[in-house]
Amino acid sequence: MKLKKLLEKVEKFLSADPDTQASERKKVRELLRALKDKAKALRRQLEEIEDGEERESLRTRLDVVRAQRMKGVERIKTLRKKKAL
Amino acid sequence: MTRKQLFVPTVLLGLAIVLWFASDYMEIAVGVAFFLFGMHCLEEGFKVFTGGTLERVLRRSTDRLWKCLLFGTASTTVMQSSTLVSLITISFVSAEMIALAAGIGIIMGANIGTTTGAWLIAGLGLRVNIAAYAMPMLVFGVVMLMQSAKGVKGVGYLLMGAGFLFFGIHYMKEGFDTFQGAMDLSAYSMSGLAGVLMFTLIGMLMTVIMQSSHASLLIIITALAAGQVSYENALAMAIGANLGSAITTALGGLAANIGGRRLAAAHVIFNVISAAVAITFIGQLSWLVGWLASLIGIRPDDYLLQLALFHTIFNVLGVVILVPVVGVLASALERWIKPAPQSSEQPLYLYADALETPETAVTAVRKEVQHLFDNASGLIAHGISLKRSTIDSDASLQEAIAATRRHFPLDIEAAYEEKIKSLHSEIVGFIASARSQKNLEAVSDELYALRQASRDVAEAVKGMKHLHTNLVQYGLSENTAVRAKYDAIRLRLGKLLRQLRQLMQGETGELRALEVDAARVDLHKTSRKMLDELDELIRSHKLRPAIATSIMNDENYLMQIASNLLDAAQVVLAGGAVDLKDGLSLDRIELKELASQQEATERPK
Numbered sequence: 001m002k003l004k005k006l007l008e009k010v011e012k013f014l015s016a017d018p019d020t021q022a023s024e025r026k027k028v029r030e031l032l033r034a035l036k037d038k039a040k041a042l043r044r045q046l047e048e049i050e051d052g053e054e055r056e057s058l059r060t061r062l063d064v065v066r067a068q069r070m071k072g073v074e075r076i077k078t079l080r081k082k083k084a085l
Numbered sequence: 086m087t088r089k090q091l092f093v094p095t096v097l098l099g100l101a102i103v104l105w106f107a108s109d110y111m112e113i114a115v116g117v118a119f120f121l122f123g124m125h126c127l128e129e130g131f132k133v134f135t136g137g138t139l140e141r142v143l144r145r146s147t148d149r150l151w152k153c154l155l156f157g158t159a160s161t162t163v164m165q166s167s168t169l170v171s172l173i174t175i176s177f178v179s180a181e182m183i184a185l186a187a188g189i190g191i192i193m194g195a196n197i198g199t200t201t202g203a204w205l206i207a208g209l210g211l212r213v214n215i216a217a218y219a220m221p222m223l224v225f226g227v228v229m230l231m232q233s234a235k236g237v238k239g240v241g242y243l244l245m246g247a248g249f250l251f252f253g254i255h256y257m258k259e260g261f262d263t264f265q266g267a268m269d270l271s272a273y274s275m276s277g278l279a280g281v282l283m284f285t286l287i288g289m290l291m292t293v294i295m296q297s298s299h300a301s302l303l304i305i306i307t308a309l310a311a312g313q314v315s316y317e318n319a320l321a322m323a324i325g326a327n328l329g330s331a332i333t334t335a336l337g338g339l340a341a342n343i344g345g346r347r348l349a350a351a352h353v354i355f356n357v358i359s360a361a362v363a364i365t366f367i368g369q370l371s372w373l374v375g376w377l378a379s380l381i382g383i384r385p386d387d388y389l390l391q392l393a394l395f396h397t398i399f400n401v402l403g404v405v406i407l408v409p410v411v412g413v414l415a416s417a418l419e420r421w422i423k424p425a426p427q428s429s430e431q432p433l434y435l436y437a438d439a440l441e442t443p444e445t446a447v448t449a450v451r452k453e454v455q456h457l458f459d460n461a462s463g464l465i466a467h468g469i470s471l472k473r474s475t476i477d478s479d480a481s482l483q484e485a486i487a488a489t490r491r492h493f494p495l496d497i498e499a500a501y502e503e504k505i506k507s508l509h510s511e512i513v514g515f516i517a518s519a520r521s522q523k524n525l526e527a528v529s530d531e532l533y534a535l536r537q538a539s540r541d542v543a544e545a546v547k548g549m550k551h552l553h554t555n556l557v558q559y560g561l562s563e564n565t566a567v568r569a570k571y572d573a574i575r576l577r578l579g580k581l582l583r584q585l586r587q588l589m590q591g592e593t594g595e596l597r598a599l600e601v602d603a604a605r606v607d608l609h610k611t612s613r614k615m616l617d618e619l620d621e622l623i624r625s626h627k628l629r630p631a632i633a634t635s636i637m638n639d640e641n642y643l644m645q646i647a648s649n650l651l652d653a654a655q656v657v658l659a660g661g662a663v664d665l666k667d668g669l670s671l672d673r674i675e676l677k678e679l680a681s682q683q684e685a686t687e688r689p690k
């Protein structure tokens with residue numbers, strides 16, 4: 001099911017016109033930039049907070065943002081490859 | 086047969102009799118029919134182009150009152166239809182995409198914009214052989230209408246619309262010329278206040294019947310040109326046409342939600358005040374028109390352009406009088422018109438007009454799902470014996486849970502039927518109607534996602550039914566280990582509700598939707614921790630395996646409720662960015678991996 005969905009998305013992207021592809025790349029880049037800012041803010045908060053539970057929650061949020069950014073970077077790479085094809 | 090069903094056949098029969106026995110009216114009637122059909126085509130044409138552009142402009146034009154006025158004036162001037170502008174504005178106010186005060190500003194601007202129609206008819210329509218322009222427009226319009234491309238079809242509608250408008254004006258002019266030979270209506274002209282009031286009423290009735298102040302103005306101007314009405318009476322009829330258009334909007338507003346009703350009321354108030362001022366000072370306004378006409382070079386005997394000038398002046402005067410009190414009027418309307426209390430939950434944002442454009446349809450559904458989510462979170466909070474106000478405050482949830490001595494009395498089955506199921510059914514029904522509409526094809530994925538979100542919310546409450554039964558039975562157990570576990574379940578759910586309600590209060594967007602992932606990781610971690618602790622309690626004989634299994638089942642219900650709520654929240658928060666959310670949001674495997682990694686680093690070495 002997951003693979004089918006992924007293939008559908010790739011097909012949709014490949015059949016999209018260059019403008020749509022460019023706008024998708026732009027949107028992912030913007031989102032990555034926003035996630036980077038968010039990670040910075042979370043790191044700053046983490047330095048200031050002593051409370052164990054709150055620190056743990058912040059660390060989870062930071063790890064999630066990191067994982068999302070990695071996923072976003074991978075996505076940009078895939079989109080670039082498609083552009084080169 | 087109801088009275089409503091009898092109305093149209095009666096009108097048609099009456100019209101047939103009039104046209105049969107008084108054929109002099111035929112050309113006038115054809116003119117009105119062409120004019121109205123032309124307006125309908127124009128509206129259809131503009132609707133093709135409202136799939137984003139008009140909405141985007143509208144959103145950007147509503148942060149200042151002057152921008153709202155300008156937008157209302159400009160859009161009505163271009164589209165020559167205050168009805169379409171009012172309809173879209175009502176949709177936007179109803180979906181809370183723009184504020185009521187901004188909506189009032191646009192409606193006021195539309196009133197000024199609609200006066201350009203009088204200039205068009207008086208200045209151009211009756212002086213130039215307008216039918217000559219109409220013919221090529223209709224030919225090109227029909228050819229373009231037969232094309233499959235949406236944009237070309239839209240232009241086709243616009244050309245057809247303008248063509249039929251021009252034809253309508255032409256036939257009205259011809260009709261009144263013929264009519265003039267047969268009958269002299271000017272013999273019925275009245276002077277004084279009685280005349281003003283009588284012709285205001287006639288103008289109003291004409292507009293209510295034809296549902297178009299433009300069509301009324303066309304009749305008034307052509308009748309004036311043919312000498313069938315006096316200039317003074319024509320002025321009063323123009324005032325009546327304005328009042329009539331407010332009644333048309335008011336009737337439309339009745340079908341809308343609370344926002345639409347408030348805006349329709351504002352339109353009526355605005356037009357009634359403008360009309361009252363115009364009637365009271367009709368002598369002075371008439372003098373002002375004469376003076377201004379001489380300044381801008383309109384001949385003293387050119388009553389057509391003077392009527393157009395009068396129409397513009399009294400609408401602008403209404404705006405000038407009411408602009409300083411728009412804010413006061415908006416807050417007064419919010420106080421006066423309140424939603425009626427209902428026994429079962431009624432949708433706040435779903436109404437037929439929201440289906441007019443893709444953006445309003447999606448926003449209305451999203452807001453309604455948010456409304457459903459709000460109801461569900463309140464119900465779930467009560468299910469774990471926490472007040473909604475406690476969830477929304479900064480108070481310690483841990484302390485509130487530890488202090489619980491009695492469960493809240495709650496018939497969760499009845500509450501589900503009343504607050505959740507009824508609303509969920511309305512959302513599903515609305516989306517079904519939306520998906521059958523061609524103009525909403527572009528947003529069908531978003532609507533599908535929102536329907537799933539609505540279902541997730543309903544499923545979350547269903548899960549709460551099971552959890553609630555066990556919470557009532559074991560939640561306040563004398564056994565401290567059992568109580569501690571149920572308190573932990575309540576705390577996790579309470580924290581999740583607080584987190585989601587805080588997220589829901591802010592702006593929507595991809596970034597906010599992605600924040601939901603952190604709550605999912607937390608959920609996985611705390612679930613594993615609880616299951617490990619239960620194992621330990623069984624091993625150390627502090628908990629009987631039978632009780633532990635019940636807690637494990639309830640832990641499972643908690644996970645289902647939380648997962649459903651998180652799925653729904655992510656869709657609502659994404660604000661339309663369904664693909665992006667899917668792209669960067671972590672999937673189940675990635676979430677579990679991240680939770681395991683975190684647990685490994687947190688475990689004492």
